[in-house]
Amino acid sequence: MYNQSELGNFENYLLEKKYSKKTSCEHVLNTYVFTGVVEFKKHRFKKVSLFLINIFDEKVLEIMSKIFFLLCIVISLVTIVIFLYSGISDWIYILGIISSLVPLIISLRIQSVLEYYQDTFCKECGKKLAYEEIGEPVMKETSSFGNYTLTVTRHWKCRYCGNVDIRESSENIFAEQGEMLPAFSLKHIECKKCSETGTIVEIKKPDIKEIGKRRLTRRYYKCTICGHEDINESEEVVNHRTC
Numbered sequence: 001m002y003n004q005s006e007l008g009n010f011e012n013y014l015l016e017k018k019y020s021k022k023t024s025c026e027h028v029l030n031t032y033v034f035t036g037v038v039e040f041k042k043h044r045f046k047k048v049s050l051f052l053i054n055i056f057d058e059k060v061l062e063i064m065s066k067i068f069f070l071l072c073i074v075i076s077l078v079t080i081v082i083f084l085y086s087g088i089s090d091w092i093y094i095l096g097i098i099s100s101l102v103p104l105i106i107s108l109r110i111q112s113v114l115e116y117y118q119d120t121f122c123k124e125c126g127k128k129l130a131y132e133e134i135g136e137p138v139m140k141e142t143s144s145f146g147n148y149t150l151t152v153t154r155h156w157k158c159r160y161c162g163n164v165d166i167r168e169s170s171e172n173i174f175a176e177q178g179e180m181l182p183a184f185s186l187k188h189i190e191c192k193k194c195s196e197t198g199t200i201v202e203i204k205k206p207d208i209k210e211i212g213k214r215r216l217t218r219r220y221y222k223c224t225i226c227g228h229e230d231i232n233e234s235e236e237v238v239n240h241r242t243c
């Protein structure tokens, strides 16, 4: 359990990270729980989604997405087979492979349309494009010594029948425990309380999450001299994963 002075660390941590006042952190029985307000869900290709959802139903959109995905596989396979057995030139082969990406992109975009469909479809009154997000979406992160999980809770209200749906999910946000740093990497860190250097150790594996192109790493440090605990969060831009 954290005592009063240690709780001050969390306040500083939250202040440094410019978290909103509504963000809180609790530390109970070796488990850290971070709760903070996040933004409303952003849907990509909104105009296309509105257009397609007005015309088609969920099933049709699902079938369309599958057809375009299959088309991608067929075009690439045909291109490879022709390349291997009839000796087409390299540039036609490259053109064929690039062409196969077009239906793949369309398929993925339809997946985004489907997500918008599902988010805004009211099961209570059966209307499309009915739910609007209300209130304050909350992200809750739970980090213990062996596990790190993340959930987002959002409230959706139907503009036709007024039904409110509370949904909790991980929203496919990448979240995992990373590896602790080797001891020599901590040698230069100065304790914020006693100002000693080289006395810091990591007390548990770090939390890593990726939101959009941001990869956030949260590390838990403790000073072996004065016992001061500190949470450090760093951020880097990644290009290999989107959400």
Ligand SMILES: [Zn+2]
Pocket (backbone or CB within 6 Å): 122, 123, 124, 125, 126, 127, 130, 158, 159, 160, 161, 162, 163
């Ligand atoms: Zn409704």
Ligand SMILES: [Zn+2]
Pocket (backbone or CB within 6 Å): 191, 192, 193, 194, 195, 196, 199, 223, 224, 225, 226, 227, 228
């Ligand atoms: Zn210290």
